[in-house]
Amino acid sequence: MTIAGAGETAEPAPKPDAERRRRPRGAVRAGLIAAGVELARAGGPDAVVLREATRLVGVVPNAAYRHFADRDELLAAVCAAAMAELGDRMAEGVSQVTGPRDDPNAAFLRLGAIGTAYLRFAREEPGLFATAYAVPDEHPYIPPSEEEDAGAVVDRSPLGQLRSALDALVDAGVLRPGERPGVEYPIWSGVHGLAVLTGQGPLRDVDDEERAQLEQSLLSFIAKGLE
Template sequence: MAQSGTYHHGNLRAALVDAGLEMIRTGGPEALSLREVTRAVGVTPSAAYRHFASRQALLAAVAAAVQEHMAEAMLRHWPDGSDAEAARARLHAVGTGYIEFALAEPGWFAAFFPPEGATPDGGPSSAQPPRPFALLTQALDSMVEAGALGPGARGGAEWPCWSAVHGFAHLASTGPLQHRPDPELRALASATVTAIIDGVSSRP
């Protein structure tokens, strides 16, 4: 039975994911405990097992929610337009949104990738790409359509882009850049994203 002031509505799965998000926000994925999540929601562990067969399955669902939050951060800077400048700006929005999210939410960023082989429902792994990665490929495709990126340079371009921003995000959130002033970090982040876009765009 739910405790007073805790779980009272019908969507227990969403409530468990929300509680998991709060738990990892400050402690990272290592802080996630299925027992503590059920306690926070106000239900028994057996009730949670109807939705998540294991901690790994819950962590995969939490990771999927983190990916959605990151996609929203990217879309906040997502411009309209079909010309080359707008297409380039979309790719820049993907990169800066990724880094800004990592800096603002390091606990969530640490849980961006679900455990290997784990899925939210405990079933076989899905081939569905994370939404931020889908936005990256969409931005690159729009650059080709706008003439800002040659068709021959498009193949595999998502990997150097993702590698550059992911590496910078780690350096800035948990590595040697983490204590730099915020304005300096943002300037470095923008320069990194611009450099990788220039590099990809110049590929033959």
């Protein structure tokens, strides 16, 4: 045992024993989450397997238990990251619509951009999309030292962005204020349902053209529901 140059007979150089504990402070935890995200991207929530994540980070399986209580807690962190990525894509899609907040046309386009970005993410990143909504029953969410500026920061969650788009629609005079309360849920349900049905669901084998038509007809249906 001892220290120094002991062992290391052949080239595998399994544990230089000086490479241990050289990583910066939170690197292993962050690396495990990043590895889990890549696993989820490729294979959905079931593919985020603890041992494989530690392998990718280059650490022994048990090391994960210094950062997460169990596999579900790691999965919860990965789910949060996936949800954040969905939120980022939606924000990016909305930001490409120009025009003032209370302009009727722009407000409507922004709502459409939200739905489109949501469906696009589900289509292009099916593994991450499924993972975002595969939060385990325990470990509701993981607040990794969030700075809370008392509402100064905008809500980048999918539901938050949908809500502000609908509020803007009211301010623009497109949606009657009496119709506003609670509309986010039917709309969210419709978009989410189509994403699931055409993702892992029974509609997963439709070709691109049909899929585009399904998305279009859903958005039209939602628009009609808003008058």
